[in-house]
Amino acid sequence: MSGAAEGDDNGKTAVCARTMTVFIIRRLLQSLGVLLATSVIVFLGVFAIGNPADILIAADATQAERQAAIVALGLDRPLVEQYWIFLTNALQGDLGRSFVFNQPAIGLILARLPATLELAFIALLIALIAGIPLGLIAGLKPQSLVDETIMTGSILGFSLPNFWQGMMLIMIFSVWLGWLPAGGRGDTTQFLGVTTSLLNWDGIAHLILPATNLALFNLALVIRLTRTGVREIMPLDFIKFARAKGLTERRIVLVHVLKNIMIPVVTVVGMEFGSIIAFAVVTETIFSWPGIGKLLIDSIMLLDRPVVVSYLLVVVFMFIVINLLVDIAYSLLDPRIRLRDAQ
Amino acid sequence: MNALPTRWRLSPDSTLSRAIDGIITSPKAAIGAVVTILLVLVAVFGPWLAPQNPYDLGAIDFFDARLPPLSPSMNGSIYLLGTDGQGRDMLSAMIYGLRTSIAVGLLAGIVALVVGTALGLVAAYVGGRVDALVMRLVDLMLGLPAILVALMLLALLGQGVWKVILALVLVQWAQFARAVRAAALVERNKEYVEAAVSLGLSRPRILFGHMLPNCLPPIIVVGTLQVASAISAEATLSFLGIGLPITEPSLGLLIANGYKVLLSGQYWISVYPGLLLLVLVFSINVVGDRLREVFNPRFLGR
Numbered sequence: 164m165s166g167a168a169e170g171d172d173n174g175k176t177a178v179c180a181r182t183m184t185v186f187i188i189r190r191l192l193q194s195l196g197v198l199l200a201t202s203v204i205v206f207l208g209v210f211a212i213g214n215p216a217d218i219l220i221a222a223d224a225t226q227a228e229r230q231a232a233i234v235a236l237g238l239d240r241p242l243v244e245q246y247w248i249f250l251t252n253a254l255q256g257d258l259g260r261s262f263v264f265n266q267p268a269i270g271l272i273l274a275r276l277p278a279t280l281e282l283a284f285i286a287l288l289i290a291l292i293a294g295i296p297l298g299l300i301a302g303l304k305p306q307s308l309v310d311e312t313i314m315t316g317s318i319l320g321f322s323l324p325n326f327w328q329g330m331m332l333i334m335i336f337s338v339w340l341g342w343l344p345a346g347g348r349g350d351t352t353q354f355l356g357v358t359t360s361l362l363n364w365d366g367i368a369h370l371i372l373p374a375t376n377l378a379l380f381n382l383a384l385v386i387r388l389t390r391t392g393v394r395e396i397m398p399l400d401f402i403k404f405a406r407a408k409g410l411t412e413r414r415i416v417l418v419h420v421l422k423n424i425m426i427p428v429v430t431v432v433g434m435e436f437g438s439i440i441a442f443a444v445v446t447e448t449i450f451s452w453p454g455i456g457k458l459l460i461d462s463i464m465l466l467d468r469p470v471v472v473s474y475l476l477v478v479v480f481m482f483i484v485i486n487l488l489v490d491i492a493y494s495l496l497d498p499r500i501r502l503r504d505a506q
Numbered sequence: 507m508n509a510l511p512t513r514w515r516l517s518p519d520s521t522l523s524r525a526i527d528g529i530i531t532s533p534k535a536a537i538g539a540v541v542t543i544l545l546v547l548v549a550v551f552g553p554w555l556a557p558q559n560p561y562d563l564g565a566i567d568f569f570d571a572r573l574p575p576l577s578p579s580m581n582g583s584i585y586l587l588g589t590d591g592q593g594r595d596m597l598s599a600m601i602y603g604l605r606t607s608i609a610v611g612l613l614a615g616i617v618a619l620v621v622g623t624a625l626g627l628v629a630a631y632v633g634g635r636v637d638a639l640v641m642r643l644v645d646l647m648l649g650l651p652a653i654l655v656a657l658m659l660l661a662l663l664g665q666g667v668w669k670v671i672l673a674l675v676l677v678q679w680a681q682f683a684r685a686v687r688a689a690a691l692v693e694r695n696k697e698y699v700e701a702a703v704s705l706g707l708s709r710p711r712i713l714f715g716h717m718l719p720n721c722l723p724p725i726i727v728v729g730t731l732q733v734a735s736a737i738s739a740e741a742t743l744s745f746l747g748i749g750l751p752i753t754e755p756s757l758g759l760l761i762a763n764g765y766k767v768l769l770s771g772q773y774w775i776s777v778y779p780g781l782l783l784l785v786l787v788f789s790i791n792v793v794g795d796r797l798r799e800v801f802n803p804r805f806l807g808r
Contacts, residue, residue: 486649
């Protein structure tokens with residue numbers, strides 16, 4: 164199969180394309196399975212554990228209204244049939260109406276999604292920009308004082324409770340120093356149809372603390388991944404060869420080592436993007452960031468179940484899509500993975 | 507380990523002594539272990555150590571509310587770390603919160619360990635369809651972010667101590683199952699298992715009497731790190747208001763109380779419980795990190 168990489172053999176290329184297609188179809192089916200399983204769990208959670216009539220009908224409804232609503236919602240039908248209705252509605256983008264906002268729940272989620280995505284994306288960027296150099300430094304001087312300090316710092320990064328660390332950021336930079344705002348999103352700008360905080364200073368000032376808060380855990384992760392990668396690559400022959408060729412240490416590290424650690428780092432971090440969106444719940448709560456995470460917590464507190472259900476399905480869906488894309492990208496880069504999976 | 511499986515090698519003592527050796531030889535891990543043990547002792551003997559019972563309404567005085575650290579109380583004693591919004595001594599509230607946090611984290615960690623280890627061992631030994639099913643479940647659980655699964659469960663079930671523990675177990679068992687399965691797959695092909703099979707020992711006895719002791723290293727490492735992560739996760743869920751109820755205040759809930767007054771400068775209500783939580787989780791993680799170095803990392807399934 165290795166010959167297919169050169170693309171000079173038509174037969175082999177065709178086989179390769181076929182394994183690739185098989186791989187993608189298998190992964191798609193698996194993803195659909197996970198999504199279906201999630202929908203069953205969420206459905207059962209809402210419709211079987213609590214009394215769905217209490218959850219879906221406003222508390223101030225009269226007995227007659229209540230009865231009419233039960234029939235209208237199909238709550239008098241068998242559970243399997245109810246699940247089928249829930250599923251077909253969900254596939255048409257109808258996940259119920261929010262009690263609090265009296266709007267389609269899915270619309271509420273989608274309206275707040277860009278704010279969360281922006282926050283998560285900037286957090287990821289901070290983690291990469293700060294984490295890779297720190298991991299490089301630690302990995303190039305193993306067991307040194309610098310390495311020990313950076314690695315202990317990364318354990319600290321894992322151990323810092325995210326919500327408390329965010330509160331300390333507010334306390335230090337907003338309350339004591341007064342440099343940055345403590346919460347909210349600030350001014351946003353419309354750019355090419357996207358609402359963003361990045362194009363004016365007020366928006367950026369509001370973004371710094373929450374993005375730092377969200378980045379810290381992944382910063383620790385990137386440091387560890389980079390350090391491990393450096394330590395694995397440095398003893399390899401091609402590094403020795405590069406040294407023998409007379410390349411500067413600087414060029415070896417910045418070009419050859421960095422290029423080789425980027426694949427695992429980007430893969431793992433790509434998969435972490437889903438976790439970042441999930442963890443944004445905490446950050447958005449602390450910094451009153453108007454994204455889907457804050458909407459979720461508010462909705463849980465107000466018992467706005469359709470919004471909770473929509474959040475869970477949308478985030479799991481996003482998560483599955485991200486994993487699928489990372490898997491496909493990775494299998495394009497590394498043929499061993501799709502071969503193992505296709506067999 | 508490929509040499510003759512003598513009795514002492516099979517006993518868990520050798521694993522334990524290796525763990526202790528590893529911790530003692532690293533100053534960082536030794537400090538972490540000492541701090542962890544001290545905090546557990548404080549939690550166990552909390553009611554005798556705390557200056558005040560923070561949940562005895564007769565003992566707290568509302569006029570003492572939100573006093574900064576080192577303030578004298580109405581009856582002359584000193585509030586070392588100040589008081590909270592209800593006039594509770596922060597130090598006492600923290601000691602009681604520490605009890606709840608450690609109890610919930612430890613209980614969740616132990617249940618996840620038992621469930622995950624049993625499933626991992628059985629999956630590795632039986633193989634075939636059972637193995638495939640368990641590993642599919644493990645992949646599913648590890649594929650979703652832990653916080654999302656816990657949020658999903660608690661959003662649907664509502665809050666409560668046992669629900670939080672259930673949610674934590676649900677997100678953590680898979681880590682144990684994966685690590686134990688990887689170790690057990692290596693053990694299964696060793697001679698002592700073959701010998702046990704030919705001696706006609708029962709399956710449970712081979713699994714839990716003979717293979718389990720040899721799978722201890724990954725269990726200890728994952729267990730240590732998972733207890734730390736359980737404590738941290740519980741604090742996060744309680745902070746979000748979907749974890750423990752107000753009747754069982756953990757450190758996370760104390761910090762949440764302080765969040766409301768943070769902007770008015772009353773920092774001590776959230777800073778000190780947070781520091782305590784950080785020291786606890788950090789100490790356990792430092793020990794776990796050292797244990798991971800000591801034991802062969804290839805057992806950890808990566």
